[in-house]
Amino acid sequence: MKTGTRLLLAAALLLAALTAAYAQDGKITVLNPKGTPPPIPLVPMAPRPASLDDKTVYFVDIKYEGGASLLRAIMDWFSKNMPSTKLVFREKAGTFEQEDTELWAEIKQKADAVILAVGH
Amino acid sequence: MAVSIEKMGKPAVAITTNKFIEVARTRAKKSGMPNARLVFVPHPVSGKTAAQHLAMVAGKDPATGNPVTQEIVDALSKPLTAEDQKTGFVESKPVPRLIAPETPENLMRIFQASGWTDYLPIVLPTEQKVSDMLKGTSHSPDEVVGKMASGPFEPWQFTVEKVAVNAVMAGAKPDYFPTILAIASSGISSLSNSPDSLVGAVVVNGPVREEIGMNFEIGAMGPFSHATATIGRAWTLISKNLGNAGIVGETYTGSQGNSLNFNNIVIAENEARSPWTPLSVQKGFKPGESVVSIFGGLGIQPGQGAKRGGATGKPAFDQQFSSILDAFTGYFGALIVCDPLVAKGLKAQGYDTKQKLSDWLQKNTQITVADYKEESFVGQFDAPRANKGIEPYASWFQLPASSRIPRFAAASDIDIVVTGGETLAVFQAGNLKYVTSVAVDKWR
Numbered sequence: 001m002k003t004g005t006r007l008l009l010a011a012a013l014l015l016a017a018l019t020a021a022y023a024q025d026g027k028i029t030v031l032n033p034k035g036t037p038p039p040i041p042l043v044p045m046a047p048r049p050a051s052l053d054d055k056t057v058y059f060v061d062i063k064y065e066g067g068a069s070l071l072r073a074i075m076d077w078f079s080k081n082m083p084s085t086k087l088v089f090r091e092k093a094g095t096f097e098q099e100d101t102e103l104w105a106e107i108k109q110k111a112d113a114v115i116l117a118v119g120h
Numbered sequence: 121m122a123v124s125i126e127k128m129g130k131p132a133v134a135i136t137t138n139k140f141i142e143v144a145r146t147r148a149k150k151s152g153m154p155n156a157r158l159v160f161v162p163h164p165v166s167g168k169t170a171a172q173h174l175a176m177v178a179g180k181d182p183a184t185g186n187p188v189t190q191e192i193v194d195a196l197s198k199p200l201t202a203e204d205q206k207t208g209f210v211e212s213k214p215v216p217r218l219i220a221p222e223t224p225e226n227l228m229r230i231f232q233a234s235g236w237t238d239y240l241p242i243v244l245p246t247e248q249k250v251s252d253m254l255k256g257t258s259h260s261p262d263e264v265v266g267k268m269a270s271g272p273f274e275p276w277q278f279t280v281e282k283v284a285v286n287a288v289m290a291g292a293k294p295d296y297f298p299t300i301l302a303i304a305s306s307g308i309s310s311l312s313n314s315p316d317s318l319v320g321a322v323v324v325n326g327p328v329r330e331e332i333g334m335n336f337e338i339g340a341m342g343p344f345s346h347a348t349a350t351i352g353r354a355w356t357l358i359s360k361n362l363g364n365a366g367i368v369g370e371t372y373t374g375s376q377g378n379s380l381n382f383n384n385i386v387i388a389e390n391e392a393r394s395p396w397t398p399l400s401v402q403k404g405f406k407p408g409e410s411v412v413s414i415f416g417g418l419g420i421q422p423g424q425g426a427k428r429g430g431a432t433g434k435p436a437f438d439q440q441f442s443s444i445l446d447a448f449t450g451y452f453g454a455l456i457v458c459d460p461l462v463a464k465g466l467k468a469q470g471y472d473t474k475q476k477l478s479d480w481l482q483k484n485t486q487i488t489v490a491d492y493k494e495e496s497f498v499g500q501f502d503a504p505r506a507n508k509g510i511e512p513y514a515s516w517f518q519l520p521a522s523s524r525i526p527r528f529a530a531a532s533d534i535d536i537v538v539t540g541g542e543t544l545a546v547f548q549a550g551n552l553k554y555v556t557s558v559a560v561d562k563w564r
Contacts, residue, residue, distance in 0.1 A: 038276060070135060073173040073177040115133055
């Protein structure tokens, strides 16, 4: 038998063996339907003051239902329990998903900390 | 928002309700700040009195059991840990291209348990089947189709091959693949993360409808066309698997869910029997181009709910439409789906274009300013626009409470399509907003 023919026969026998093995264990290979999440860079958090005494805290309502009233309730607690903390209430402009660059600029300049209420 | 403020060097804490614990934590992680400070109060906050809010603040955080006020103060003044100050990347495991070999029965279980299906049996995406699906387009398998997210999350990017995998799972044929790619490339998820249980709709125009056997006659919007059924289903699977939508409690918070999400609202316009211009041409495409137009919103309902309405045309259909639209929220716009009999009746009434009908509906579907200001979407979306001086909202907010204003800000918020088999003069109307249109032909 020529070498080429031998090789062809060996390949055919191997394929038959593999097919038989598959037929026996019945396993198949499929593709993964899930996409790849984007790489998300870690953002280090801002340093905290030792206390909120004598600090300015902004209370920002992002305009979801009930958020403003909830913030007012928190401000009420602060005014009674942390009277040296200055409290500033602001409504965020734009929809609840939009950044308010003007307010953020004010916060960057004047706030020591921020409380945001989402409500819902 | 809290992450944006932290990036400015200011400590921030976000307060939300305990119904959204997983959503908030997921959002924090996907914003790059897994330890962003979050404080929770009992759900719901909306609809409660000021006294009830005071009680919530005086009470405990349901997530931790600690006093809410202590949590807030700690969030803003307790020293950070090393974890809080880490840089680098949020860890995510690479997604393997292939699943380890398994029996078909086990793979079905794996796919369902992994959240990759709609809980109905799928067609397993073998390499052969995916390869066959890829023959439906000239685009290469590793070409990026687009990006998608179900809400305010970082969008996921996906390739032609990934869309093909999900199209196979839906049971679609390769001939449908360009239409499915067009929908995927819009980047619009059919599964919004909104608690409103929103739905997606797609209107198909052009020759592709007939090429792939979409139904626009009797039963147009029902389970009577393989193409209609599987294209809609593919959009849901793509939204789940490639847009990371539908993870209940994290990227899906629809309170009741919506049965239309299984394969969405899929409409092939009956262009031949319509007396009007096809939707795609209205949106700027040429006649004869195959196009998909995407809508999203609250759902769709039969026109028989119209006040004094029915299939007899008395009162006239324009008034019936207006009656249904009167119950809609202007935020989402309207999509009216007419049977050709209704469309022809309206044309005989004098509406020789869709535009004339949209104009009439916009002008004659009204709401008082008082009722308008009570609507929830108005507070969240229109009020900020009014504050910025954007019209017509700025003017509306200045009017007396009893004044009547259009429910929809513009006639372009009201779209009309024609489909159906003319067995009865009926219509459906959806509180659905037009989002975008995409050419199918570029994906052939």
